[in-house]
Amino acid sequence: MSSSVKIKTLTIDERQVGAREDQTILEVARENGIRIPTLCYLKGLSPYGGCRMCIVEIAGSPKLLPSCMTTVEEGMVVSTQTERIKKYRRSLLELYFSERNHVCSVCATNGYCELQSMAQEVEMTHVHFPYMYPHLEVDATHERFVLDHNRCISCTRCVRVCEEVEGAHTLDIKDRGIDVRIITDLDQPWGESETCTQCGKCVHVCPTGALIERGKSVGEMSKRKQLLPYLTKMREAQK
């Protein structure tokens, strides 16, 4: 850390904490053992700000801000667990569950899924919005991996890891609104992709059962969560 980096002090959930001026609220909260739920955020990837689970209240601001992309300011007073935010997080998660066909009981990542455990974290016992039941494809053309759109939450962790870490940019996103889909190459079957290096990083950063290894059955697909931190660490060591 260069000496020019300034230190800011702020309050998160009534705790005084110190932070470098370039840090986000989320980073500082985690350093201090304050848990803020996230779905699209993943340390080692560029922040995205799309899942909205990490929204926090900042005194003096009427808007709820995503802690993953909001940098700290001197004297900021942040609340991460107010009743209002908790209610919104639950509603958001219900919207996720209503959007696609997330049937936990027959999912390869049953027991290892971040969406599933998020339901416990935000205390969601059922979905009171109507389920949308879209008809979605499963791309099982790849010899090693399967992309199941039924279980995708469009967090784009896979897209980002493929571009930013692997450098292949095989995965991307198409269409918009409720029709957004993860695609491989120019929306070709994954098995026909010429750019996929078969590294499998996408599978292991995927929070749900949308990306799994081929042949994994119900509850068999645990994800190697240490993969990305390990890669980042090794890269930094090489520099």
Next chain:
Amino acid sequence: MKKKLTLATLWLDGCSGCHMSLVDVDERLIDVAGIYDIVFSPLVDVKEFPEKVDVTLLEGAISTDEDVEMVKRVRKSTKTLIAFGDCAVTANVPSMRNHFKLEDVFKRGYLETTPGNSIIPDEKLPKLLEKAYPVHHFVHVDVFLHGCPPSADNIFYTLVEIAEGRTPELSKRARFG
């Protein structure tokens, strides 16, 4: 000794796994029997759903016109209705047919997977709804006991809490799937 509560258990569009899990309460069944009288259940031989029940464990999604009728009937008679397991809470596996047309579902179920059969039965069978729904789509649910199946511990906990007049706090204990 306190007056025993009445308990009904019901099995609609589900696999009966939740009832298996209820049996998995094992020796604690004796405790359950000490607090509850089971008045209606696939496990006991009663044909008519009683007029008044304290607690109903409702397993399964709502998939047919008969299910709809039944769930409305149950709601009317029950004080505390528990959506019992993922099928009742989310429609779970039965809902996996929801993004197909009913016609295709029948074809798949009766024709394609049964070589030699050319008849889709349409008489004397409950009419399948366009989609399978969670219980709370039709009636108010008091307690959501999710899990596929819910663990025996959670079932026991829920029954005891209700008997003690408390609201079971399942959001952190139970898990979907």
Next chain:
Amino acid sequence: MTPEDFKKIGETHRKKRDGFDYTINVCTAAACVSLQSDKVKDELTRQVKEQDKKDVCRISGTGCLGLCASGPLVTINNDQALYGGVKPEDAAEIVKNIDKKPVKRLQIPADMPFFARQTKIALEHCGKTDPEVIGDYLALEGYEALYNCLTTMEPVEVIDIMVKSGLRGRGGGGYPVGLKWSTVHKAVGAKKFVICNADEGDPGAFMDRSMLESDPHSIIEGMAIAGYAVGASHGYVYIRGEYPLAIKRLKAAIRQAERQGFLGKNICETPFSFDVEIRLGAGAFVCGEETALIASIEGRRGTPRPRPPYPAQYGIWGHPTLINNVETFANISPIVRKGADYYASIGTERSKGTKVFALAGSINNTGLIEVPMGITLREIVYDIGGGILGGKKFKAVQTGGPSGGCIPEEYLDMKVDYESLAQVGSIMGSGGMIVMDETSCMVDVAKYFMDFCQSESCGKCAPCRVGTAQMYNLLNLISQGKATMHDMELLEELCDVVRNTSLCGLGQTAANPVLSTIRFFRDEYLAHINDKKCLAGVCVIEHKEEPVL
């Protein structure tokens, strides 16, 4: 080039024009062109030749005259006569009567309230100049404001004019222009950019298109002045590809301005350099959101990112960037020329100046208007707009497009300014104003806007992506008479969730049409739900027993 030089160009041009006794102006903006005004112009040109009036009469194309409902529009010497609904076969008669009495059957009284009640600042040249000829613009003091800024003022002085004028961003947000300019001016960066947001996307809105088609040089001049004020040397106009005529005219105008030295290196022989490039959008509504717009210019998927940081600090490729919309830039040069005090003398306490509206819907005089802030809705609808089409009963006026709301009759005497509109649950927006009569169903209107939002949502954040789709489904159920009061509760709950948790303005305001129609027309919702009736008779409700529910 000195002002003498370009005044000379203007003067020459003016003389050339004044050499004729009569100038017949034919509106060549999109609305009139779609009614074949181009053919009218050709035929007028032919008739002038045929009737041997070439020496006394010239034909010129011109920008939007405003009264689109009566197009194609033609004027003689700007104010001598105004003709509406002109067909090519009318050309002979118009030319024949050029030096006599105006042709009565085509004439529109120029003193009708539609014109008399307007105050034109941003649209000052619209309908008076040929948008394809820079000389026309120069003849009307064009680029003098830029020259004066560059040669007599410091950037901070220019910003000061904007602050004093009280001009607020006309794209919808209403952020003070002077403050925004000053922020970008103060931002540290080796490079800075100016972006003109011409990604007009509200259904029924055509202000930006008309201004670019009618007076492209005023936008360019406004951008150059902004560039000087904030210290930027490069500008982009982000314009949707669906506006081919506006693009064509803007391109031509940029070329002309470059040739005359109003763009490019050392503008007006000062050290200031500024160029303008056009970037075409593919018509995604979300690309009107500034961070999505920037992503799109950068060549990436047009999706927004959370703010802060605002583009003023971290904009295009990370450089401080000023984004204003077309109308804002159109106001700059008039403000510099006429002075901040003049501009600030118009309007209300907190909303200064004028606002351009695209008047559409069930109203007699649809078209493009510019009115002083503080005018009442009633004056716009009944005086300028000429009342409801077919003498029907007024029901609501919708402002702000998919981000705005519907204002009912009881607020017709409300003053039009940023605060008042916000108070009744709508917004000023970019200037779309759709008038609805008794035959409009407000549930159907809400459904229409929600359909728009859900199909235009970029899909990046869950509340907007899923929430708008859910709200659309619920509105659909209500309009079909299949909903229960529980669905109504869900709808209202979703409005709250989507508004408070969405990433960008699109999602944060998507619920506004629903909220405002529920607020003012709740009875219509209840009629659909409880009585299975659409009071306006718009929604088709099948009266059959539902098997379930």
